[in-house]
Amino acid sequence: MRLSETTDSLAGAPPLETLNYLTDGTTVMSWVNTRDHKRVGVMFLAAVLVAFFLGGLFALTLRMKLLQPGPFLMDALSYNRLFTLHGVVMIFLFLIPAIPGAFGNFMVPLMIGARDVAFPRLNLASFYLYLLGAAIAIWGMVHGGADTGWTFYTPYSSTTPTQVLPILLGVFVLGFSSILTGLNFIVTVHTLRAPGLNWMRMPLFVWGIYGTSIIQVLATPVLGITVLIVAVERFAGFGMFDPARGGDPVLYQHMFWFYSHPAVYIMVLPAMGVISETVCTFSRKNPFGYRAIALSSLGIAFVGFFTWGHHLFVAGQSTFDAGAFGLLSMLVGIFTAIKVFNWVGTMYRGAIKFTTPFAYICGFLYFIVFGGMTGIALATTSLDIHWHDTYFVVAHFHFIMVGASVMAFLAALHYWFPKMFGKTYSEGWGLVAAALIILGFNATFVPQFLLGNYGMPRRYYQYPDHFQALNVASTAGSTLLGFGFLIILIYLVIALRWGARCTQNPWGSKGFEWLSASPPPTHNFDEIPTITQMPHDYRTHEPPGVIRVS
Amino acid sequence: MAESATPSSKPDADHQPHPSHSAVPYLVVWLALLGLTALTYITGSMHLGAWALPVALTIATAKSALVAVIFMHLNESSGATRLVFATALVFVALLIFFTVADVATRFKLATPAGAPFGTERSQPEGLLENQVPDE
Amino acid sequence: MSHEADALGLPRGILAHHFSSLERQNEAMRLGMWLFLATEILLFAGLFTGYAVYRFQFPLAFQEASRHLNITLGTLNTVVLITSSFSVALSIFYARTDRPRAAALCLVVTLLFALAFLGVKAVEYAEHFHEHALPGKYYAYEAVKVPGAAMFYTLYFLMTGLHGVHVVAGMSVLSWLLWRTLQGRYSSRYYTGLEMGGLYWHLVDLVWIFLYPLLYLI
Amino acid sequence: MNDFLRRMLFLPEQASTFARDLDRLHFFVILTTFVMSFLVGTTAILFFVRFRRRSETQTTPHIEPPMWLEALFVTIPLSFFLLWFFVGFNEFVRQQTPPADAMDVYVMGKKWMWKFAYPDGPNAINVLRVPAGRNVRLLMTSRDVIHSFYVPEFRIKKDVLPGRYTDQWFNAVAPGRFQILCAEYCGAGHSVMRGEVIVMKPEEYETWLALQKRGALASRQDGSPTEIEGTPALGNLVEQGKRVAAEKGCLKCHSIDGTRHIGPTWLDLYHRRERLTTGAFIDADEAYLTRSMMDPAAEIVDGYQPVMPGYEGKLTAPETSALVEYIKSLQSDAVRTGPSEGPSYAPLRNN
């Protein structure tokens, strides 16, 4: 089934064969030098996909090792480097830049009726900083690789003889890239909204990106200074976190998590924005509780800053702080709950069509509730004592980061694929892959919850024999998962090359990004649209292009 | 907060939002800053004990408020910029608060008399050869 | 769009194509700059947190060590930096009121003060090196041997070092702005670039306003 | 029911007094998690079945949720979360507060082994013996990097930090053997940094202890934090302190019988509220006592002259802690009340 056949009736007049941003200049230099937010978005997309497959390969290798309780396949040091690299690549190279860098860049200006982001040159710079940071980090991996875990806890990270410096430096540069992306979005949203697009008409994806940007701007610098101090400690022995000189290792953890807990919301807020958009399109319904969904993004961005201590419950943090952070963690859960219930509410009395993105929406909803609720369970101070640094935590965060964020990333990829490239992909294969991924995902990570309950600590190269059965189950699941991603890779590449041309608005969506052509021309709009209604208003069946364009 | 963009047609009004301007406020602020520096220097050398820190911080805050509001023109900025500045300060305050609260309310013996006390620097040689103790 | 800029007699290319008016673009620049300043504040916040924690843990050592810093030089530097901030503010004021030469002169004064600041700092650093009042494992200062004193110097060097890097960065920004001012780029019609540079310099001052009492006056 | 759920969820045996209470909360939270994710997931599917798209030009009504519904979305989860938090935090505080009558064991983590030492008792590597039914408090520190002491069956875990002490207590319900795991990543040997807790019948434990004290003590094996660091044996710290006080001349100025001399008396000094010349009050805890020796001029007790010499560099760390122990032992009512206080730990080594 081709999308274009079934949804033609809804599409506006297809202004197809005009020059679009992809065909307007095809030399290499025209890409390298571009100021176009859409091209920067596409380059980010390509880069983060490479990072994802790299990180995924590391993950599969990890899982292979864990088939056997004893030494197998590699030695302990290689294993330790491998999970560090898996974590660093997946978090700093993939998930943090993924949705904001790729889809945020592409869609936010389109959605708010702007011709570009506020600082196009800075935007390009942010991409090159990403490449530079990635290059430094990968160079470090090739030259030995660190074995600290992605958390770089001192004093281990300041004393291990492996190559920590390049990775720290890479993370620092990547942080800069992330800051610039966020800064740009905040300014864009404040100053470049189209006439008539007031705050309470802004698409929910833009709200999600806006909340994310606040975190990126305000949290990332603290990570920057923290890794810098560790670097100074390593090569100059300043001893700021060194207990032998009166330093406090727990201070490091406070500073690290002041960034890294909010950072988990950098990873999930854009994903939530994607779900807010897609759930409306595929239900053909206005967002249920628009205001609640929009403002809860801000709520997460703010309260999310003050829960970092829940990573330190057994780290020697004081009981007072544990209580304060535990309580605040409970509050941050509420904002997510509001969103979840409103997404489900959006489907109520809608006109739902089951497509590949919708399959991922269903997966997302289930995984975010399960993953999020296990987060709440972990924040219940006393329960964390047993679970801390076991596979329960590993399963918790993979449920959110893979189960929710990656699902949303995939939903976005499929939903906006026609918008970005003007091509359609095979819906049948899309559903097969989605089924495989959701199934494989459960098979991989549900056993890890049980392993955590059973008492298996994470970052274990060898483990006591009685954990083996569950580990084998998890590895089997991860193979399924891998095949799912492989299928997606194949049919998307095929679609890119040979896919049928799609219409301007194949999904019949009333999101504002569909106001421009697909793929959009370099300057996005011939004339800046005037917005006269909320996004996703499906009370009439005029195509959204008819939202009065002045 | 910024309102939606309306193509502006009266550029002159835009570019000089505060037409009558004089340098006197800057001069006054500069003198005030010098005065406050003198004050903090004097109070600083009085060894006020427990009060030294609050006094010094209050003076520093007053000084930085002057710089931010007058020199940096926060008084004529949009609400968004003020919000950015205020948010940054609130976050800094809470970062420091929670971290110090942890140290201040720890388990009593956490850092016993004589700390810092000995830890071994790790021995880089052995590790890379991968000497994992046998079980 | 950019014909508006032409009509105003502004240098070409100042108004980017995607902004509807210069006012809007200036607002964007200003907001962007303040966001950047916010990141700078949080960058320093990490060190201030470290300071707060270790001061809490080693109050005596911090007092002892701080008394051995050179308060006179510290105060001198405070005055120098405050004055440089003042002259930057004046320079923007002159640019705004179409007196580019006065503006340029103020920038020159600022740069001189910045150099003076670095000079004084260099004198202090030299003294510390001489006394071996150095951070972490290099600490061998005879005068203060309380546990925790080394931590004070670690923080001292990290904080003033990072601040010094910012001073140097600010100086390069200001030099560039001086060049642009001499070219006559800034006037009452357009002075955003200068204003941004000024904001950055004021932030450098702001940080020092806190560093001074925390390091020298406890 | 308890056992059924425990097995379904792969939870290990409940071998400490905490385990059962914790697991109960665990079941509540996890079952709610199952129910909620199932409910949300199925509601989505049901809505799909019920509200399928019937035509490509279908329109839908504009629906805004009523205020009360949004309020429910907030209050229902919030009340669950808060309930869990308060129940959980209560348990947490209990786990963090060792009872007064706990027996102490010193634990030292080191790449990649656990060392245990009993106050005036034996030492061991990787094997911790405790009596069943007694409260045991572990006082833990590390020699190199962070480790984490984890016994799944007891549901306890605590990071072991260099340069600091952390504590953890438990009460093992019945004899048995349980694995100790290291739960904080500490390098290549992290996953094999294992040990064992052997819970013994109280009588057997006493016999074992007596045996160790008599025989094994003479040929102590390595593993005692005290011995490695060259500090005096823990048990006679008080005796040592008495000797040091005499040798170093403290007793020239300080009395131990409550009389006022050049300096304040040491009797009942520990945890006395001292008024300083600044007017502030201070609690004479270990830290203050140490400071008073190292830097007496910093805080002068009201009514005394700042004549005491500083002992910074003149007292070794073991001597300092012996003195602190000695001063702590000088209590007019020998019976100590209040929560269990610091044991006679010795700082490991002064840098």
Ligand code: HEA
């Ligand atoms: C995208 C990433 C992401 C997200 C969004 C979250 C979200 C949350 N996380 Fe998670 N977390 C991680 C990534 C993430 N986490 C990572 C990477 C780690 C490990 C890091 C490491 O050590 O390496 C971690 C670790 C971690 C810990 C530390 C565990 C340990 O090491 O001991 C804790 C403890 O409190 C925690 C809590 C939470 C909470 C409370 C949320 C909340 O935000 C969740 C909110 C969501 C919900 C609550 C679901 C929706 C609710 C409903 C629909 C309500 C239905 C309800 C009822 C009626 C009851 N997380």
Ligand code: HEA
């Ligand atoms: C965005 C973040 C992200 C993502 C997407 C993933 C994805 C996966 N992760 Fe990862 N993980 C982390 C973030 C992430 N992880 C972090 C932060 C840690 C902690 C690190 C630390 O301790 O410091 C961690 C740790 C971690 C561990 C624990 C290691 C340990 O503690 O010892 C394990 C073990 O199973 C694991 C497994 C997996 C698996 C199976 C996937 C799968 O979902 C991967 C799926 C992807 C692919 C499979 C690749 C695509 C397909 C191909 C390459 C085609 C070829 C394949 C076939 C033909 C089969 N991860």
Ligand code: CUA
């Ligand atoms: Cu010790 Cu891990």
Ligand SMILES: [Cu+2]
């Ligand atoms: Cu967290």
